[in-house]
Amino acid sequence: MAIMKLDEKMVEYAVFGGAVLGGGGGGWIDDGLQIGRLALEIGQPKLYTIDEFDDEDLFVTVSMVGAPAAKDQFVKPVHYAKALEILTQKIGKSVKAIHTNENGAGTTVNGWFQSAITGIPLVDFACNGRAHPTGAMGSMNLSEVEGYISHQAGVGGKADNYVEMSISGSLEKAASLIRKASIEAGGLVAVARNPVTRAYAKSNGAAGAISQAIEVGEALLAHKGEAAIASVVAKLGGTVVTTGEVTDFQLETTGGFDVGTVRINNEHEMTFWNEYMTIEKDGQRFATFPDLIMTLDAKTARPIVTAAIQKGQQLAVIAVPKEKLLLSTTMSNEKLLQPIEDIIKKSILSYIK
Template identity: 70%
Template sequence: MAIKLDEYTVEHAVYGGAVLGGGGGGKIADGLQIGRLALEIGHPILKTAEEMEDEELLVTVSLVGAPAAKEQYVKPMHYIKAIDLLSQAMNEPIRGIITNENGASTTVNGWFQSAVTGLPVVDIPCNGRAHPTGIMGSLNLSEQAGFISHQAAVGGRGERFLELSISSSLDIAASTVRQLSVEAGGLVAVARNPVPVAYAKKHGASGAIQQAIQVGEALCSHKGEAAIDSVVALLGGKVIAEGTVTDFVLETTGGFDVGTVTINKDWSMSFWNEYMTIEKDGIRYGTFPDLIMTLDAKTGRPVVTAEVEKGQNLAVIIVPKEKLILSSTMRNHSLMCPIEKIIGKQIINYL
C-alpha cells in the first residue's frame, strides 16, 4: 500500500534516517527543511516496490559531497534541474524515484522532486544505511560489463555554480561528480543510473524507508536514555559506549569528511563521512557496514560526524549488519577496499 506522507512522517523519516545514516547521510535540519518544503508545495507520493511494474524505469537521486564543507550550496530547484538534465539523456520515460541511502536528509531524497513532478518515490533505496562512495550506492551496477552510467549533477552559486550531464563508465562518472562537488563548494544534487524496478528490487534495500520511519517513531516517542534504548531494542543493537568526546579530528578532503572521534580517551572511532570502525584497547568492536552511530546521551538526538565537537557527552550504538536492510553492494568486497586506504585500518578481514 502507498504510504501517506505528512508532517509526522517527515519527522520520523528524518530522525530515523539520521540513526541509520551511521554518522553520514546529511544533517537533521536539512532533512526537515526539504521534507517540510515538499509537503508545502505539493503531495509527494511514497510507493512500495510491489505497487510498481517490473519494467518501469527508476532514477536514483542523491547528494554527493562532504557534509562539513563550509561553502556548500544546494537549493531545492537544483534537485529538479538534475532530474531534468538526466531525462534529456534518456530514451525512455522515468516512472519513479529512489534515494541512494538512508540518512537524515537522504531518506527524504526525492520527496521534493515527487511533489514537483508527480513521480512517486519508491521504497527501494540503493542502500538501507548511509555509505561514503557513489559506487556503493549504485546497486552493484559496477559488476555489469559494459554498463554506461548516466548522471547529472547541479550545485554551487555564483562562480562556483555548475551543472553537469555525463554518460560514461560508472567509475569515471562517479569520480567526476565527486570532484565537481568540490568545485561547487562541497555538495551537489545528483540524479543518476536509471534502472528497471526488477533490477532495483534484486539489488536494493526494499522497505528501508519504512524501517527509517519506524526507527524515527521509536526515537521520537521517548526522551533521553529511553529514546536510545527504544532504538537499539527495535534494531537489535546495543549501546556499546558512553562518555565525553575527548578528541575529534576532521579533515574535508577530496569531497569527503575523514577523521576520528575519541570518547573517554579509550574508545576510538574512524569515519569516512560515515563511521567505519570502533575500537578499544586494540580490539575491534564494529566494522562498516555494521551500523555505528553517536547520539546525544542526554537528549537522544542523533549526532552526525560533521556535527561532533569535543566535550560532547555521547552514547555510541552499534547494530550488526545482519540486522539491517542492506543492498547487494554491501556484500561486494571490492567496493570496501578503498576504505582501508582512506582510514588506514583493515576492513576486509573483518567482513
C-alpha cells in the same frame, strides 16, 4: 496503491530515523526537515511499495554527493529538481519512479520534493538502507554489469561556484567526475543517476528502507533521553557500545569527503569516512562498516553526525550488526569496500568475511 500518505509527522520520523541509519553521514537533520516540509507545501507525495511497479519500469536514483562539513556547500531544492530534469532529458525515456540512494538525515527524504513537483511516484526503496561514502557503494552493484553506461547529473553551488553537470560513461568514471563537480561547487551537489529497471533494483537494493527509517524515527521520538536511545537500540537489535565525553576529534575534508577520528573518554576510538567505519578499544573491534555505528547526544538522544562532532560533547555510541540492516549487494562487494582500508588505515575486509 500507495503504502502511505506522507505528512508532517512522517517527515520528522523519516529524518530522525534516517539520521540514525545514516551511521554518521547522510546529510543534516535541519536540511532534511526543511526539504521534507517543503515537499508537503507544494504537493502531496505518497510512498509506494516496489511491488506496485512492473519489472521493466525505469527507476532513477536521487542523492547528494560531497562532504557534509564543507564550508562553502550550497544545495537548494531547485538543484534537486534541476538534476532530475537534466537526467530525464539525457536518457529520453519515461521515469516511472524515483528513490533515494541511502538512508540518512538529509537523504531519507531525498526524492520527496522531486516527486511533489513532477508527479513521478516515490518508491519505498533505497540503493542502500544505510549511508555509505562512495557513489559506487550506492549503485546496486552496477559496477559488475559488463558494459553498463552510467548516466548522472549533478547540480549545486552558487555564484561563481554554480555547477550543472551531465556525464555518461563507466560507473567509476561518472562517479569520480560527479565527486569532482561537488568540490568545484563548494563541497556538495544534488544528483540524479543510474536509471535501472525495477527488477534490477529489487534484486540489488534495499526495498522497504524508507518505511524502516520512519519506524526507527517513531521509536526514537516516542521517548526522551536514555529511554529514546534504548528504544532505538531495541528496534534495530543493536547495542550501546559506550557512553561518555568526546575527548578528541580530528576531521579533514579532502577529495570531497570528510575523514577523521573520534575518541570517547580517551578509550574508544572511532574512524569515519563521511560515515563511521570502525569502533574499537585497546585493539578490540566492536563494529566494522557496513555494521551501523552511530552517535547520539547522551541526554537528548538527538542523532549527531560526524560533521557535527565537537570535543566535550557527551555521546552515546550505538552499533547494529549488518545482518540486521537492509543493505545493497554492494555491501558484500570486497572490491568496493577495499578503498576504505586505504582511507582510514585500518583493516576492514578481514572483519566482515
